[in-house]
Amino acid sequence: QTVTTGGIGSSKAFNNFTINKTAGAVSLPVTNNIEINGNFTLQAGTMTFDGNLIYVGGSWSNSGTITWTAGIGEVIFDAVSGTPTIADGSSGFALVKINAPMVIYQLTEQTDINGDLTIQAGTFDLSGQILEFGDNSNDSIKGSGTMDVDEGAVLRLFTTTDTGSVVSVNSGGSIRVVGISGNLANVTRFNGTQSNDRYTFTVSSGATMEARYAKFEYMNGAGIHLNDGAILNTTNNFSDTQFDNGRNDGRYLYIGDIYGTNQFFNINNVGFISAPGGISYNVQKSNSSDT
Numbered sequence: 001q002t003v004t005t006g007g008i009g010s011s012k013a014f015n016n017f018t019i020n021k022t023a024g025a026v027s028l029p030v031t032n033n034i035e036i037n038g039n040f041t042l043q044a045g046t047m048t049f050d051g052n053l054i055y056v057g058g059s060w061s062n063s064g065t066i067t068w069t070a071g072i073g074e075v076i077f078d079a080v081s082g083t084p085t086i087a088d089g090s091s092g093f094a095l096v097k098i099n100a101p102m103v104i105y106q107l108t109e110q111t112d113i114n115g116d117l118t119i120q121a122g123t124f125d126l127s128g129q130i131l132e133f134g135d136n137s138n139d140s141i142k143g144s145g146t147m148d149v150d151e152g153a154v155l156r157l158f159t160t161t162d163t164g165s166v167v168s169v170n171s172g173g174s175i176r177v178v179g180i181s182g183n184l185a186n187v188t189r190f191n192g193t194q195s196n197d198r199y200t201f202t203v204s205s206g207a208t209m210e211a212r213y214a215k216f217e218y219m220n221g222a223g224i225h226l227n228d229g230a231i232l233n234t235t236n237n238f239s240d241t242q243f244d245n246g247r248n249d250g251r252y253l254y255i256g257d258i259y260g261t262n263q264f265f266n267i268n269n270v271g272f273i274s275a276p277g278g279i280s281y282n283v284q285k286s287n288s289s290d291t
Helices: none
Strands: 017-028 034-036 040-049 053-056 060-062 065-068 074-077 085-087 095-107 111-113 117-125 130-133 140-143 146-149 154-157 166-169 174-178 185-189 197-203 208-212 214-217 219-226 231-237 242-244 251-255 281-285
Touching: 017 034, 040 053, 095 111, 146 185, 166 174, 174 185, 174 214, 185 197, 208 214, 214 219
Parallel strands: 017 040, 034 053, 040 060, 040 065, 053 074, 060 085, 074 095, 085 095, 095 117, 111 130, 117 140, 117 146, 130 154, 140 166, 146 174, 154 185, 166 197, 174 208, 185 214, 197 219, 208 231, 214 242, 219 251, 251 281
Antiparallel strands: none
16 A cells, blocks of 8 residues: 655644554655654654655654655654653664653664664653664764763664764764663663774764763773863763773863863762773863963
């Protein structure tokens, strides 16, 4: 069966969109984008997307099978209220964008995103779940919204030789890797086996970094990298955080000339589980412009 939507725009949006088909498949032709103001639910059956844009103003629930033709097609989550959820089953996503100002999208189970994740506005909350991200070195998590890796959550990143997937927090955006005592928030890799299989993690000028009761491992030689002008939260400032499996001749953490005056701060109870080796640093801090 084929769903012909007529595209998006005035009077073309669905309220809720549900598929419950025990045999056969439903497909959305390549020329048909779809706008859903409420929830997308694949209760049973197979749905094929062919490079479409899928706008979802509510929650996403998949108990069937979704096929992304040629690995493309973008889901844009754009709720305007509430706390919608994402349950992707075992199908994963090709591309995802969060464009939901003042709204928190929460994962309810392990989720795979094989292409870019753009958090344009709003919050993407792992909510204690696993996010497995990327399938090549061009994939990036980026944007000016908020990503929340909380207690028990694991952000698993695609890695390859020093050029794996990228976490890039843009100006105005923020990333929170904040757990609780006894239940850390985690950033690691999922596919690499070689010592140089790494990912990139960068916080740009005007972006905010929060980390506490966290564990970071398998970052590239630049380390968890806070550029000049980045904002480091004064409470969640990498205290009570563990670093492990660093790059030989690299560093675990680099803090540039970050935002604020009198850049004297204490990072307490930090664990460096293993030394990166070679000519390396656990932490490197650039000179501050005001000191």
